[in-house]
Amino acid sequence: MWWHQHNLCFRHPIEEDYSSEDLEQKVATIAETDESAESEGVIDPHKRREILSRRPSYRKILNELSSDVPGIPKIEEEKSEEEGTPPNIAMAVPTSIYQTSTGQYIAIAQGGAIQISNPGSDGVQGLQALAMTNSGAPPPGATIVQYAAQSADGTQQFFVPGSQVVVQAATGDMPTYQIRAPTTALPQGVVMAASPGSLHSPQQLAEEATRKRELRLMKNREAAKECRRRKKEYVKCLESRVAVLEVQNKKLIEELETLKDICSPKTD
DNA sequence: GGGAACAAACGTCAATTTGA
DNA sequence: TCAAATTGACGTTTGTTCCC
Numbered sequence: 468m469w470w471h472q473h474n475l476c477f478r479h480p481i482e483e484d485y486s487s488e489d490l491e492q493k494v495a496t497i498a499e500t501d502e503s504a505e506s507e508g509v510i511d512p513h514k515r516r517e518i519l520s521r522r523p524s525y526r527k528i529l530n531e532l533s534s535d536v537p538g539i540p541k542i543e544e545e546k547s548e549e550e551g552t553p554p555n556i557a558m559a560v561p562t563s564i565y566q567t568s569t570g571q572y573i574a575i576a577q578g579g580a581i582q583i584s585n586p587g588s589d590g591v592q593g594l595q596a597l598a599m600t601n602s603g604a605p606p607p608g609a610t611i612v613q614y615a616a617q618s619a620d621g622t623q624q625f626f627v628p629g630s631q632v633v634v635q636a637a638t639g640d641m642p643t644y645q646i647r648a649p650t651t652a653l654p655q656g657v658v659m660a661a662s663p664g665s666l667h668s669p670q671q672l673a674e675e676a677t678r679k680r681e682l683r684l685m686k687n688r689e690a691a692k693e694c695r696r697r698k699k700e701y702v703k704c705l706e707s708r709v710a711v712l713e714v715q716n717k718k719l720i721e722e723l724e725t726l727k728d729i730c731s732p733k734t735d
Numbered sequence: 736g737g738g739a740a741c742a743a744a745c746g747t748c749a750a751t752t753t754g755a
Numbered sequence: 756t757c758a759a760a761t762t763g764a765c766g767t768t769t770g771t772t773c774c775c
Contacts, residue, residue: 686759688746694762695744738775745768752761 684747687748687761690760691746691762692744694760698762739773741772743770747766748764750763753759755758
């Protein structure tokens with residue numbers, strides 16, 4: 468299988484812009500010269516099935532490579548450069564950070580823990596000890612932060628306790644958030660502090676379904692971004708591999724020519 | 736300035752894989 | 756077995772460059 472060819476991954480930037488399929492083909496062509504016999508003749512159905520089957524994820528491929536070959540960085544869940552947490556602060560890595568109108572910071576960490584910080588000189592880095600949490604399954608009657616996809620003004624809103632909303636500005640690389648009083652009544656499809664067990668009417672069920680869909684879309688949106696990042700990393704890895712193999716190939720050809728000259732001297 | 740062409744990034748859906 | 760994660764495919768949006 469093609470991903471078995473990738474035994475190494477080097478970092479040598481090259482100029483050409485290949486698609487990942489082109490690169491895979493190129494790497495395979497360079498690396499498999501001693502396996503040409505296998506490619507001849509009819510592919511049996513089992514092999515064909517293997518070829519057609521979905522490839523392992525980029526994360527898995529590169530992590531396998533990194534465990535085989537020291538020096539190849541693993542693909543982490545979160546990029547380290549995005550984690551600005553100082554080592555002396557014991558807290559979960561925040562995945563979403565919001566700023567209130569008074570300058571307070573709210574971080575929603577992986578696992579759903581909510582952290583609130585007072586206005587500090589370092590902004591996010593000034594996050595203090597956990598003040599409120601909703602991590603894990605909420606107990607009966609617990610307050611639930613609600614997420615609504617889009618309000619009338621095109622922003623995204625998270626409803627939090629205290630009749631306030633966290634408003635996300637329009638799309639962008641660095642989304643910004645604000646906590647403010649809702650400018651309008653709750654948009655359709657949003658129920659304050661609704662817990663799944665308390666849903667009864669068809670309307671509530673529909674609202675819950677809508678909310679779940681929005682949540683799923685949001686998660687998939689983030690997953691797609693992450694997937695694209697991994698794919699770019701993977702393509703870079705293949706580009707490096709191509710460059711190294713091409714150099715190796717050239718050296719071997721030159722070596723072969725030299726040996727030929729030595730072994731077959733001219734008979735003039 | 737503005738319109739066309741192009742590339743890159745994005746959001747969504749659906750099929751597939753993964754891991755508990 | 757099933758929910759969650761992953762990723763290919765496709766259409767859309769956004770940014771950049773070139774030409775008029």
